[in-house]
Amino acid sequence: MSTRRTSSVIPGFGLTMGYTIVYLSLIVLIPLAGLFFKMGSGDWQHIIEVITSPRVLAAFRVSLLTSLGAALANGVIGLLIAWVLVRYPFSGRKFVDALIDLPFALPTAVAGIALTSLYSPKGWMGQLFGEIGIKIAYTPLGISLALLFIGLPFVVRTIQPVLQDAETDVEEAALTLGASRWVTFWKVILPTLLPSWLTGVSLAFARGIGEYGSVVFISGNMPMKTEIVPLLIITQLEQFDYVAAASIAVVMLLLSFLMLFVINTLQWLARRRMQNT
Amino acid sequence: MSQWHIDVQNVNKFYGEYHASKNISFQVEKGKLVGLLGPSGGGKTTILRMIAGLEQPDNGSILFRGQEMNRVEPQKRGIGVVFQNYALFKHMTVFDNIAFGLNVQKKSKSFIKERVNELLDLTNLSGLGKRYPNELSGGQRQRVAFARALAPEPQILLLDEPFAAIDAHVRRELRSWLREMIDRLGITTLFVTHDQEEAIEIADQILVVNQGRIEQHGTPIEIYQSPQTDFVARFIGESTQFVPKGIIHGFNGVADGREVLIRPEFVEIGKPNEIALPSAASQGTVRHLYYRGASWEVEVEVGGELLIGNRSVEKSSLKIGDKVSVLVHRLIVFENGKANIVENQFKYDPMPVFI
Numbered sequence: 001m002s003t004r005r006t007s008s009v010i011p012g013f014g015l016t017m018g019y020t021i022v023y024l025s026l027i028v029l030i031p032l033a034g035l036f037f038k039m040g041s042g043d044w045q046h047i048i049e050v051i052t053s054p055r056v057l058a059a060f061r062v063s064l065l066t067s068l069g070a071a072l073a074n075g076v077i078g079l080l081i082a083w084v085l086v087r088y089p090f091s092g093r094k095f096v097d098a099l100i101d102l103p104f105a106l107p108t109a110v111a112g113i114a115l116t117s118l119y120s121p122k123g124w125m126g127q128l129f130g131e132i133g134i135k136i137a138y139t140p141l142g143i144s145l146a147l148l149f150i151g152l153p154f155v156v157r158t159i160q161p162v163l164q165d166a167e168t169d170v171e172e173a174a175l176t177l178g179a180s181r182w183v184t185f186w187k188v189i190l191p192t193l194l195p196s197w198l199t200g201v202s203l204a205f206a207r208g209i210g211e212y213g214s215v216v217f218i219s220g221n222m223p224m225k226t227e228i229v230p231l232l233i234i235t236q237l238e239q240f241d242y243v244a245a246a247s248i249a250v251v252m253l254l255l256s257f258l259m260l261f262v263i264n265t266l267q268w269l270a271r272r273r274m275q276n277t
Numbered sequence: 278m279s280q281w282h283i284d285v286q287n288v289n290k291f292y293g294e295y296h297a298s299k300n301i302s303f304q305v306e307k308g309k310l311v312g313l314l315g316p317s318g319g320g321k322t323t324i325l326r327m328i329a330g331l332e333q334p335d336n337g338s339i340l341f342r343g344q345e346m347n348r349v350e351p352q353k354r355g356i357g358v359v360f361q362n363y364a365l366f367k368h369m370t371v372f373d374n375i376a377f378g379l380n381v382q383k384k385s386k387s388f389i390k391e392r393v394n395e396l397l398d399l400t401n402l403s404g405l406g407k408r409y410p411n412e413l414s415g416g417q418r419q420r421v422a423f424a425r426a427l428a429p430e431p432q433i434l435l436l437d438e439p440f441a442a443i444d445a446h447v448r449r450e451l452r453s454w455l456r457e458m459i460d461r462l463g464i465t466t467l468f469v470t471h472d473q474e475e476a477i478e479i480a481d482q483i484l485v486v487n488q489g490r491i492e493q494h495g496t497p498i499e500i501y502q503s504p505q506t507d508f509v510a511r512f513i514g515e516s517t518q519f520v521p522k523g524i525i526h527g528f529n530g531v532a533d534g535r536e537v538l539i540r541p542e543f544v545e546i547g548k549p550n551e552i553a554l555p556s557a558a559s560q561g562t563v564r565h566l567y568y569r570g571a572s573w574e575v576e577v578e579v580g581g582e583l584l585i586g587n588r589s590v591e592k593s594s595l596k597i598g599d600k601v602s603v604l605v606h607r608l609i610v611f612e613n614g615k616a617n618i619v620e621n622q623f624k625y626d627p628m629p630v631f632i
Contacts, residue, residue, distance in 0.1 A: 169364040172331050175351045176358040177378035178429060187377075191368040270368075 032253065039250050042243030050244040051251055055223050056232060063229040064255070066140050067208030070147035075201040077148075078155025079193070085156070086163040100156050103149055108213030111149055116218045119145065138220030143228065146214040151204030158200035159193060166192055195271040202263040209256050279343030282307040282465045283328065283433065288337030290323055297323045299489040301337070305482070308463045310456070312480035314470055316512070320489040321469040322437055328467065329435050330354050341433070354433075357426030361438045363418050365410040371397075371421050372406035378429035396424040399458065416447045423455075427462070434459070436468035440475065452479050473513055477501065485509050503618060510609050510616040516540050519582050525605050526559040527621035538609040538616075544586030545604040546575050548593070557623035558602040563595050579603050 039047060050056060085097055103111065119126045119136040129136055136142045166189070174184040190197075212230040219226040229252050236245035283305040290298035297320050305311050313321040326332040328339060330351035339346045346354060366374050375396055379389045397403050400420040410418055419439065426434060439455070440448040456479045459466050470476050476483050477497040485492040485500060485508070493500060493509045504510035511518070516538045521528070545552065552558050564583060565576035572587045575595060584603065588595065595601065607620045 167362065167364060169360045169362065170366065172351075173358065173360055173364040173425075174366075174377070175331070176329055176354075176356055177425065178352045178381045179377070180352065180381075183381060188366055191366075194368075 035246050035249055035253070038242055038246035042247065047243065047247045050236075050241075050247055055227070056229075056248060058224045059227045059229045059232045060251070060255070062140055062143065062226060063209055063252075066143040066228070067147055067205050067211075070144045070151055070208050071201045071205035073144070073148055074151045074155045074204045075197060078152055078200060078204075079159055079197065081152075082156045082159040082163055086160060100153050102153075103151075104153050108150060108211065109217070112146055112214030112217035115142075115146055115149065115214065119218065137218050138222070138226060140226060142218040142220075143215050143226060146218050147204075147208040147211055150211050150214060151208055154203040154207060155197075155200035158196045158203065162193055162196040191270075195267050198263055198267040198270065202260055202267070205263075206256060206260060209252070279340065281305060281340070282309075282342060283467070284338075284340040284343070285324075285328070286338045286340070288324075288327060288334040288339065290327060290332065291335050297489050298327070298334070301489075301491060303484055303491060303494055305465060305467065307465050309481045310459050310466045310468070310479060311482045311484065312468055312470055312476035313484050313486055314473060314476040314480075315486035315492075317471055319487045321471075321486045323489075324486065325435050325437055325467060325469050328433070329356055329358050331358075355431050356433045356435055357429065357431035359419075359422045359426050359434070359436045359439050361441060363410075363422040363442075365418060365421060365425070367410050369409075370406065371402065371408050371410070371413070374410070374421055375424045375428050377425060382429060392428060393424075396428055399427075400424045401454075415443050416451060419443060419451060423458075427464075432465065434464050434466040436466065438469055438471070440470075440472075448475075455479065477513075485512065487512070504609065504616045507611050507614045507616055510538055510611070514540050514542075515585070516609075517583070517585055521582065522580065525579065525608070527557045527605065527623040528608055528619060529622065531608070531610060531619050531622075536611045538611070539584055539605060540609075541574070541585045541587050543606045543608070544577075544584050545606065546577055546586040546588050546595075546601055547604075548595075548599075549602050551592070552602045552604050554604060554624055555602060557621050558604040561601055561603040563597050563599045563601055566595060566597060577601060577603055 081100070085093060085100075116137055117123050119129070119142060121127070121130050121135065121137070123137070126135075126137055134141070136145060170188055170192075171184055174188045175181075179187065210230065212228075212234075215228055216231055219228060219231075221227050221231055229248060233245045233248050233252075236242075236248065281304040285301055285303050288298055288301040289296070301324055313324060315321050323332060327334050330346070330349060334347065341354070366377065369377070372393055375393045376389050379392060384392075393406070394403075397406055400423055402417060402420055402424065405413065405417065410421065413421065419442075423439075440451055443451065452475060468480075477500075480497060482494065483497055483500045484494050487508050492506050493504065500509060501513055504513060510516070518536060518538045520534065520536050545558075546561075546563075549555065559579050561577040561579040561584070563575060564578050567574040567576075569587075572589055573595070575586050575588050576583050577586060578584075584605070586603070605621060606624070607618055610617050610619050
């Protein structure tokens with residue numbers, strides 16, 4: 001060998017890389033490729049008909065908007081929760097911290113049923129909101145609510161470590177330079193958190209698009225109104241139209257990929273400046 | 278209006294049970310550079326942070342030009358702070374870092390540009406305005422932190438271990454640069470350091486702080502030459518400490534049974550004919566020799582005690598085992614935590630014996 005490889009602490013690049021590729025192929029790439037093959041085996045006219053049908057387009061709209069809405073709302077609430085958990089040493093903090101992971105562990109269908117019974121027009125919260133004229137269950141708002149629940153830990157858990165590592169002397173520096181607390185938050189703290197915030201929000205968003213279990217209960221699944229894409233795919237499968245199901249899935253996949261790509265680029269731009277210091 | 282720019286009166290600070298600042302009182306004149314010197318964890322930074330308004334004293338007052346500052350927020354104190362790790366805004370360019378305080382004050386764009394460029398010149402950072410902090414060396418970051426703190430024209434500059442994270446040779450340069458800059462701007466400056474060389478070199482006044490207490494307040498010369506407490510004497514300079522057994526010529530009876538401290542510069546070591554006052558000298562044997570470049574460090578045994586002294590490289594060289602004369606010019610004798618300086622009696626003998 002003409003060039004010397006830089007040695008790392010743990011050797012075995014070849015072995016671990018090989019394992020990584022085999023693993024990713026078996027778990028991620030091959031199933032996804034299968035999707036494309038399935039779609040490719042179908043009749044193109046039929047595929048285009050399915051994808052451009054008003055019902056499918058409406059489902060795309062519902063899925064993307066509710067996921068995006070929930071991810072952004074989680075971005076705000078999650079930041080607040082992470083802040084409280086890191087900065088204030090209150091009693092019971094460990095308990096609250098453990099609660100954050102609950103949406104990870106709870107079967108999503110359980111969450112869906114619980115939320116539906118709470119927020120349906122006859123439920124506890126549903127009645128309250130009903131009085132002021134807001135319907136939550138069986139509307140896009142209800143879908144967002146379920147996604148809010150599902151996505152929260154992603155935002156909190158990505159921001160938390162960064163906030164923990166953030167030096168408070170930077171904030172003190174801003175104070176001594178005459179900045180109000182508000183200016184310090186906007187100009188100093190938030191930009192530092194931006195990359196991890198974007199990661200958290202994009203994870204919550206991606207999770208929201210794919211979420212099925214909790215949403216089907218609270219959405220009511222009305223075609224054109226509260227029908228989400230994953231449900232539509234199941235519907236096609238139940239009718240044994242595998243090509244249609246695969247086609248919808250592929251479009252969903254490409255859309256998600258595109259949006260994640262955009263978010264990751266933003267994140268890369270934000271993070272690039274802050275390395276090594 | 279008070280004559281003191283900073284006046285700290287009987288300030289106490291507790292962290293729970295821990296008494297971090299004990300009855301701190303001191304005054305600083307306008308335009309002076311004052312060093313807070315002491316071991317790590319001694320409470321220097323706490324004092325600095327209380328003056329900055331980042332910590333509140335539990336009692337006592339802090340006054341700037343006679344005005345009580347205790348309840349004034351850090352934003353309104355007119356201070357500039359340079360933090361130990363600089364605390365630069367990593368997501369901002371050097372220019373934006375320095376402009377931060379001016380932007381907060383809503384100064385005009387053209388004013389900000391002029392002022393920042395002026396500060397970039399002052400801190401030898403011209404041309405680096407567009408860089409990000411991670412693209413700078415330690416010394417450059419340090420100077421950005423200075424420029425940022427100076428931009429809003431504070432009346433007081435507070436520096437927390439400003440040179441701690443910098444290479445030794447760059448540190449030396451930065452020190453003299455800091456001294457010059459502060460003289461030029463005439464800004465009252467307090468800095469925290471655990472490095473006595475640094476404090477002695479650049480400070481007008483030194484506050485020696487230990488275990489939350491001010492041990493001594495004085496000029497570097499006073500601190501060095503007449504330490505008032507046991508702690509200051511031991512902390513400043515190099516020294517050898519022991520309880521003498523009547524072995525040092527010229528100090529008969531002064532230090533019986535008490536601990537004394539000798540600094541290398543108190544000790545003159547020479548061949549018998551080299552010492553000007555042979556009657557005041559003791560006899561010793563050279564035990565170790567260390568070459569220090571500018572001088573020899575000589576370890577000499579006098580009556581069972583090892584003393585350290587310096588000897589010029591220009592003088593004839595000594596060998597281990599040589600018999601030498603050792604003239605101890607003065608001693609510091611400890612008594613109940615106080616340090617007293619005692620001169621060699623025979624040096625001032627009214628009737629010296631000439632041989």
